[in-house]
Amino acid sequence: MKVLANDGISQSGVDALKSKGFEVITTKVAQEQLENYINENKIDALLVRSATKVRKDLIDACPSLKLIGRGGVGMDNIDVAYAKEKGLHVINTPAASSASVAELVFAHLYGGVRYLYDANRNMPLEGESKFGQLKKAYAAGTELRGKTLGIIGIGRIGQETAKIALGVGMKVVAFDPFIENVNIELNFFDGQKLNFNIETVSKEEVLKQADFLTLHVPAQKEYVLGKKEFGLMKDGIGIVNAARGGVIDEVALVDALDSNKVAFAGIDVFENEPTPAIKVLMHPKISLTPHIGAATGEAQDRIGVELADQIASLLK
Ligand SMILES: NC(=O)c1ccc[n+]([C@@H]2O[C@H](COP(=O)([O-])OP(=O)(O)OC[C@H]3O[C@@H](n4cnc5c(N)ncnc54)[C@H](O)[C@@H]3O)[C@@H](O)[C@H]2O)c1
Numbered sequence: 001m002k003v004l005a006n007d008g009i010s011q012s013g014v015d016a017l018k019s020k021g022f023e024v025i026t027t028k029v030a031q032e033q034l035e036n037y038i039n040e041n042k043i044d045a046l047l048v049r050s051a052t053k054v055r056k057d058l059i060d061a062c063p064s065l066k067l068i069g070r071g072g073v074g075m076d077n078i079d080v081a082y083a084k085e086k087g088l089h090v091i092n093t094p095a096a097s098s099a100s101v102a103e104l105v106f107a108h109l110y111g112g113v114r115y116l117y118d119a120n121r122n123m124p125l126e127g128e129s130k131f132g133q134l135k136k137a138y139a140a141g142t143e144l145r146g147k148t149l150g151i152i153g154i155g156r157i158g159q160e161t162a163k164i165a166l167g168v169g170m171k172v173v174a175f176d177p178f179i180e181n182v183n184i185e186l187n188f189f190d191g192q193k194l195n196f197n198i199e200t201v202s203k204e205e206v207l208k209q210a211d212f213l214t215l216h217v218p219a220q221k222e223y224v225l226g227k228k229e230f231g232l233m234k235d236g237i238g239i240v241n242a243a244r245g246g247v248i249d250e251v252a253l254v255d256a257l258d259s260n261k262v263a264f265a266g267i268d269v270f271e272n273e274p275t276p277a278i279k280v281l282m283h284p285k286i287s288l289t290p291h292i293g294a295a296t297g298e299a300q301d302r303i304g305v306e307l308a309d310q311i312a313s314l315l316k
Contacts, residue, residue: 013304108266
């Protein structure tokens with residue numbers, strides 16, 4: 001059986017598929033040539049990330065396809081319901097990247113409380129001539145230990161983020177309209193375990209208590225954080241969005257940063273991806289990454305192996 005991994009797949013995923021008897025093709029076929037390629041090569045399974053679109057017309061035009069797999073979480077680029085209606089398997093790997101996204105949240109938070117996002121911009125320009133001034137400018141750092149992290153959306157990634165927060169000595173408060181409480185198990189290197197029960201509270205309560213706030217919700221119709229919500233927060237809060245562009249109102253965020261309501265923001269996902277607003281990109285108080293939450297070797301390995309296991313159990 002043939003698997004076309006059109007947006008790439010980790011070597012461990014390729015190895016796992018090959019060991020289960022699949023032929024794996026990692027050629028990147030352009031969207032408009034995909035139909036021909038799949039039909040000429042009688043592809044059984046098409047694997048994508050977020051780039052390749054798998055819409056109704058492609059599904060209809062490619063009768064050899066038995067499975068569509070998405071390495072990662074969101075399946076907005078796939079007509080999932082239609083594919084299932086046509087008898088195709090549609091799979092993804094929702095848990096594989098959670099820990100990597102959570103670590104990126106803390107990269108933004110630790111960078112934020114010590115001004116790394118700004119120091120890294122200014123040291124190359126003025127580090128030689130104005131070392132003393134820069135040292136002063138970044139002298140008011142804070143620690144995360146002992147502070148309160150507000151988590152909005154305590155699903156897979158929210159829980160992984162809570163684990164790190166608890167591990168570094170933060171208090172965690174969470175809001176999730178669909179979850180009343182979660183058990184967070186911390187696993188240590190020597191086999192010790194610690195369990196924490198976190199009961200969710202109202203969104204307002206999270207906004208009121210949080211020294212730092214991180215969002216882990218799916219794409220929404222309305223902003224989760226807009227002007228009204230910023231008004232309810234503590235002055236000088238730090239905010240991270242590694243969930244989805246569009247869950248924070250970027251205009252309200254920039255206003256809140258300009259008025260010092262928000263001290264800094266860490267942004268991995270943007271309202272207008274892949275061409276984010278210049279005001280966001282140029283803002284001196286925003287720590288920026290280009291949607292790389294899941295982009296670690298470990299997450300990509302887990303994604304590849306998980307896809308391979310699911311494909312083998314469904315198609316063999
Ligand atoms: N930055 C990246 O590269 C990257 C990588 C993977 C996932 N993500 C994104 O992270 C987000 C979370 O992923 P996950 O795997 O944790 O999903 P999940 O489904 O496990 O958890 C999402 C949680 O949000 C809750 N929720 C829904 N609407 C809410 C609201 N309005 N307010 C508060 N909570 C709400 C749900 O009840 C659920 O518990 C998704 O948007 C996903 O696309 C980003």
